Structure formats: structure tokens, C-alpha cells
Amino acid sequence: MKVKVKDIARVAGVSPTTVSLVLNNKPSRIADDTKEHIFRVAREMQFQMASEVDFSEYRKVKTLGMIVPDKKNPFYDRLAEEVADCAFLRGYTLFQCGTGDDIQSFYLAIESLMSKNVDGIIVIPPRTMDKENVKLLKSVQKSRVPLMLLDRAAYGVFCDFVTADNKHGGRIATEYLIRQGHTKIGCMVGDANVYTSRKRVEGYREALAAAKIPFEKNCVYYGHFDVESGYAGAKELLDQGVTAIVAGNDLMAYGLYRFAGEHGYSVPGDLSVIGYDNTELCELMVPPLTSIDQNAGTMASKAVEVILQQVEIQEEEEQEPARNYYFTPYIQERESVRMVSWS
Template identity: 35%
Template sequence: MRTTIRDVAARANVSPSTVSLVLNNRPVPISAGTREKVLRAAEEMRYRPNQLAVALATHKTNTIGLIVPDISNIFHTVYCEQIELFAEKRAYSTIIRIAQNDIEDTIRFLYDFEDRAVDGIILTKSVFKDPGDTSKCMQAVRELRIPVMLTDRVPREFIAGAVLPNDYLGGYLAVHHLIDMGHRQIGYITGPLHYGNCRERLRGCREALEKEGIPWDPALVYEGEFDIASGEQALAYLLGKKVTAIFAFNDMIAYGVYKQARSYNLSIPADLSVVGFDDLAFSDLIDPPLTTLEYPVKRMAEAVVDRILAKINREPLSEEPIVFDPVLKVKGSTSRRR
């Protein structure tokens, strides 16, 4: 049977109320000896608080719901892990649901979390290919009676208070680096362009070119998915455009370019320079190591956890979005144009 406060009280020879005061570290005058007896008895009996009783008393479950679009994109897996770690450091548990990029599942999980009485929800994707689905998602968010934090892929009109990466700067830094290496004919393999983060990266690319007086050519843009297959499929098209460098909008796309380049007997970076985005762990393991933009995943995760807890505790928050700048990490996949 589960050990109760009454069991601990009997072992320590004190009242249940004294046990409750000690275990909850209440600021009341209890002697050091009594406090030590209670804590020793609780440890010996492996006492754990009844979370349901705690929730009923405090009106909190110390639980956060986290909805991610998929885990085939390694970035989401890493972000998910970091959010869970920072939540745990703040004594919160995380329940994770994977929506498979589906609007119906996303809405179902939002309402399910509310029914389960989680204290708040972190939603990492609230933009969908169909604008009507995006509207449905945001309508559901507005109807919830618990706090919600938006992060990563967020509709432009709802970025107030959100935690976001500076995708514009990432695009600008990637292309500026390739221009510095002497490249002028640069190809772009994007994720779905209905995502604001993709459009922002592309805007940064375009402005880096314009600053150097290089014309923008939309024919050099290949719209794909955030997966390896898109990198493989895009390479033949972009080689047909005589590109000397490629900016892949995530590291998985870049890896697809690497794989396909081998089948064309192309050497990276001698024949083709490649820049990725995310700085996932494998980017240091492939040959050559991938020049990429480091996504500040840990800092973003900490910020989004801190903000959802502030909302839960009804603390005042700025409506300004928190935007994190990526850092270009130059490794072995880019070189001067020959």
C-alpha cells in the first residue's frame, strides 16, 4: 500500500499536520529535532506525495502539455528534449503529443490537455498549409481556459509574446558567407514556403544578395520539405541552373545534398559548397563537417518554459516576442569558388 502522511506521522511520533508542515517546508517554528525525525521517517518509508491530492489543494498539477508537429525532423526531437529538461528543473512534468502535422490532431490534443487539467500548453507549430487550418488552430487556442505559449512556427499576427528564432538573420548570414567565398550562383532548398520561418530565411537570402548588387533569381529556389529526400531531389534541378553553392534550409536537407552529390561524383566543397541550418549533432560527423547555422535550441527551450510558467503564475509579461539570433558555424563544407 502507498505510504500516507498518517503513516509517516506514526513512525515519527508526531501529528499528521506537523508532517505536512515539514514536508511542505512551511515557515513555522518546528524544532530541528522534530524536523529531522519527520524527514528521516519519510525517507525510510519512501513517502511520495499524492499528486492528485496536491492538485486538488493547490489547483495545480505541475504538468505542461507539449505539442510537436512530428519527430521525423530531428530539430523537433532536440527541442522537445530540451523543453522537457528545463521543465523538470522547475519541478514540472511534461506530457508530449505528436500531431503529425495534422490540424485535427493538433486541436484534439489542445482540448485533451485542457480536460486533463495541465497547467499550461506549449505549441510548437500553429501554422498550416491551408490558411483555414491555421485559423482553426488559433481559434482553438483562444477558446482554451489555460495558458498557451506559441513557439517556432507561429502565424505572423500572433507573434506577440512568442519565442522565435531570427530566421531572417540566419538566411542573411548563410548567403553573406557564400558571397564572401566568391559564389554568385547560389541555389536554395527551402522547406514549405507557407511557413513564415522559411519565408523569413528567404528574405534574408535576398537582402544579402541585393546588398552586394547580385540580382535575385527565383528560379534558383527549390521548395521542398524539411527532409533528406528534398535535398536529394533538388540537387539535379539546381545543378541544371549551374549553381556553385547551395543553402539548405535545414541540416537534413543538406545531408540529402551530400548523399546525392556522391552519385554525381561531386566533391564538397571543391565542386559545390553547402550550408545547412540547425547545427544538429550529425553535422560534425559527416564528411566534410557541415557549415551550418546554430539554432539556439537550449536558450529557446529555457525561454519558452520560463514564459509558460510565468503565464501559469499570472506574472506580468511583455508582449514583445523573444527572438534568438542564430550563429554561423563555418566548418568544412564551404570554400572559395574555383
């Protein structure tokens, strides 16, 4: 049963008015020992103060929504944290919805954010994006709620899009390995239908072509951006005789490390590895992982800037064409790649 002011007054032997004055720290002539007695009784009775904040005095709280498909992915976790920080600095609170790749969760997340009347929604599309999801996002656009895509594009959804140049990332990772003397290079990515996977493989193929190294489709492994796929992909690519691998992200690289360690392969002695995302995992691996950094902080800052521009334009009832914003990734060198020489 909830403890009330009158209950404390009865136990303390004072009036309810006296209790209310003390607990609300109102000016009064009540003796200090009486105040201490009332506070002690309140603590013993586990009294909880009711909020007396009058929210009607506040302006509408400014909020943004964000859909994150995989909170276990350290890159997405960092990206969401950066977006939240940037939004806060602009006076907005961020509601994050972790959906995984479950379609129903994605639907519920969108409905939840819409019901909260958020000012705008930032979406990282799930890998299972299909026509029904596209219809849902188009419905959001028709409702005039500002919408933008982050990191991954969604076919058929035309809105502002902020991402790293994934083709460039795949290319510079492959070129780096080629400069170290590798000619049999594997590439592992997520699902073939995912935007980031397609673009990184395009960059990988461009780098091979520029170096006049034949492309072998068996040297590309499509899985998911997780540890299990890294482990499975390592076996398939090592069976093809590769000496180096561009991993789809640092989680896949970690799975690759696990396979190598369990099957007698040395990194980088027998196998050179480049990860993707440059997360905290890189420094925890042995040896530390060379990885592609996507400029998560810059991407997050731009995403918030772009969605808030939409919010302001919406208020002015103006419309501008959707734009794509690309950021250039770079290599963070560590110790997982070695130079090879062929006699």
C-alpha cells in the first residue's frame, strides 16, 4: 500500500500540513528536531515523493527516433551513441529501437516512434529489408515525418542518405594487401542483398582488376556481419588457398581469428587480415587488428544535421530533393598484416 502524507503525520504525531511543509522543503518555523523526526519516520515507512513538476510549463520535448538493426554490433552501438550525443547537443532526445533483423520488430519500432510523435526518424535498414518494409518507410514519408537512411541504402526509398564510401573502403583494404605482396586475397561480407556488402565487393574487384589479378568468385564469402560467419567464412576461404582476407567487419574478423587459432593458422604469419569498422575489438585481438575506419563520429554528426534540416524545412512547408552524403574511410594500421615475397 502506498504511504501517504497523512500516514506519516499520524505516526510522527504532527499534522499533515507540517509533514507536507517539511518533505517539500517549504519555508516554515518548524524546529529542526521535528524536521529530523519527520524525515526519519518517512524513511522508515519508505515514503516516495510524488513528482510535483508541472510539465505543462515546458515546451514540447524535441525528440528523434532511430532504428538500429543490430545493437550487438559494436559499430552500430557506437554510431547510435554518437547520434544520441550529437542530438543532445542540438536540444533533442533520441529514442533508440534495436530491432535485430526481425521484420515484425521493425514494424513495431516504426509504429512506436510514430506514436510518440518524434520530430524525425533515422533508419539503419535491416539486412532483411524487403518490399513490405519499403512500403512502410514510404508510408512514413507520406505522413510528412522527416525520414533519412544511415549507413545502408534501401532500394526504392528516396530520402536523404548518409554513409561511408563503402566501395572506396573495399578498394583501399584490397590495395593495401596487394602492396604487401598478396595476390590470392579473399573477401568476406554480409548478405549479398545488403548495400554495404555489394559496394565493398565492388571495391575489392576494382582493386584486383587494377592490379591485373583475376577475380575468383569462390574467393568471396557471403554470410552475415557476425562472429559465426567470420568463423565459417575463414574455413571456406582458406580452402581456396588465400593468404589474406578482407573481413566484412571486426566481428567477422574475430570469428576468423578464432578459426585460425583453433586450426593452427598464425595471424599474420600464415594469414593476413584486415577488418572493417575499427571498433574497440581491434585492440583486444592478438595481434591487434588492422581495420577500415568509417568515420562514425562524422557520419553521426552529419546524420543529425541532415534530419534537423528536414525538421526545419518541414516547419516552413518547403521541400528539397533528397541528397546522398558520402564520407571517406581510411585504414588504421596495426599488426595483423605482413608483407610477403615470392621467389
